[in-house]
Amino acid sequence: MEATLTQALADYIEQRKQAKLEPFQKALNKVLEKSENETEIATAKAEYAEKSAPIEENYKPVMWLTDAARRAKQISLATHAAKFTHSDAKASSILVSQPCTDSQTINNQYLVTTSLTNKAIDAVGNAAALDVAKAAKYNGQW
Numbered sequence: 586m587e588a589t590l591t592q593a594l595a596d597y598i599e600q601r602k603q604a605k606l607e608p609f610q611k612a613l614n615k616v617l618e619k620s621e622n623e624t625e626i627a628t629a630k631a632e633y634a635e636k637s638a639p640i641e642e643n644y645k646p647v648m649w650l651t652d653a654a655r656r657a658k659q660i661s662l663a664t665h666a667a668k669f670t671h672s673d674a675k676a677s678s679i680l681v682s683q684p685c686t687d688s689q690t691i692n693n694q695y696l697v698t699t700s701l702t703n704k705a706i707d708a709v710g711n712a713a714a715l716d717v718a719k720a721a722k723y724n725g726q727w
Contacts, residue, residue: 590723595646597720602644609636653717660710660718668709678709
């Protein structure tokens with residue numbers, strides 16, 4: 586069964602949250618496995634709670650989507666990304682979305698981007714906002 590967009594976004598946000606919490610969970614588990622001292626265990630649990638609370642708050646769907654909307658302006662979609670060629674390139678990335686007709690190609694002799702029916706679209710811009718691009722490009726599967 587295919588997930589709804591709402592469920593897919595909730596799952597994606599949860600996956601992102603778990604990735605952020607994983608190092609803290611590992612540290613807590615390490616202490617729980619190796620220590621029988623109640624003070625150390627209580628301290629480890631308190632540290633985990635302190636470090637995980639802001640992450641839990643930031644990854645509530647409403648909070649994450651609000652932040653994602655703010656960060657979305659830092660990225661754009663492109664079929665021709667100039668920065669992939671060279672990071673110091675002073676060029677603009679281009680999104681070619683319109684397919685060409687047979688009359689637009691030169692005697693149909695050349696393979697050009699506009700003749701492709703399924704173009705690969707990638708995100709360019711701030712790498713810290715690429716998770717937003719991935720969510721925006723959702724097409725039924727991650």
